[in-house]
Amino acid sequence: MTDIIRKNLRNHSDERQFRFSLSCTVCGKTWYSTPVMFSKAGKTPASDSKAIVYQAVYQREFSQAVTKAVEEAKGYFNFCPVCKSLVCDNCFVICDDIDMCVDCARELGETGEVVACDSIAY
Numbered sequence: 001m002t003d004i005i006r007k008n009l010r011n012h013s014d015e016r017q018f019r020f021s022l023s024c025t026v027c028g029k030t031w032y033s034t035p036v037m038f039s040k041a042g043k044t045p046a047s048d049s050k051a052i053v054y055q056a057v058y059q060r061e062f063s064q065a066v067t068k069a070v071e072e073a074k075g076y077f078n079f080c081p082v083c084k085s086l087v088c089d090n091c092f093v094i095c096d097d098i099d100m101c102v103d104c105a106r107e108l109g110e111t112g113e114v115v116a117c118d119s120i121a122y
């Protein structure tokens, strides 16, 4: 699950903040992670060596932000074991045997309750 989310995250980060998005395969709605500020945002490195240091800090904070966004996304997305795609809570059905996305449930004639209707703030 973590790897799949990580692979599908889109990067919207810039030099000031880290932000990512993920789209539901079924309804296509896009969720955005909570933006995380870069600790050196707006600060101009005093020297070339400082610029390299800042660059390293950026890299480290970037990967921490990815990990955080992945954890956050887990609260809104589910992995459909049938079609192997990431779907939002609105498109995920709790079926008797195994939980799956609404598309697969329809295809396979499975019925169940949708996880949530409004858990995502778009």
Ligand SMILES: [Zn+2]
Pocket: 024, 025, 026, 027, 028, 029, 087, 088, 089, 090, 091
């Ligand atoms: Zn959806």
Ligand SMILES: [Zn+2]
Pocket: 080, 081, 082, 083, 084, 085, 100, 101, 102, 103, 104, 105
């Ligand atoms: Zn599916």
